[in-house]
Amino acid sequence: MAERKAMGGPLLVAPVRARNLLWLAVLGGGWLAATIYGTPHLRVSYVWSGPRASPYYHRCSYWGLHPYELVRANGDCPLVALAHRQER
Numbered sequence: 001m002a003e004r005k006a007m008g009g010p011l012l013v014a015p016v017r018a019r020n021l022l023w024l025a026v027l028g029g030g031w032l033a034a035t036i037y038g039t040p041h042l043r044v045s046y047v048w049s050g051p052r053a054s055p056y057y058h059r060c061s062y063w064g065l066h067p068y069e070l071v072r073a074n075g076d077c078p079l080v081a082l083a084h085r086q087e088r
Contacts, residue, residue: 046060
């Protein structure tokens with residue numbers, strides 16, 4: 001039987017390149033933005049009065065990560081709102 005020759009030194013593992021870790025920066029940036037600005041919520045129902053051209057919203061319900069209901073004093077409810085978890 002023929003003898004096997006040993007490799008000339010220890011087996012080295014290639015280091016992880018920065019471009020392969022880019023997704024961690026994107027994920028961390030998304031988490032940071034959600035923490036600072038809140039998560040997006042969609043307005044699904046509302047109570048309003050006045051003309052259709054410029055309605056005055058009295059109460060708006062939003063669905064998202066943390067659903068909530070909003071009563072606005074100025075009569076304005078955006079279609080998409082950024083909101084934080086409400087402490088109870």
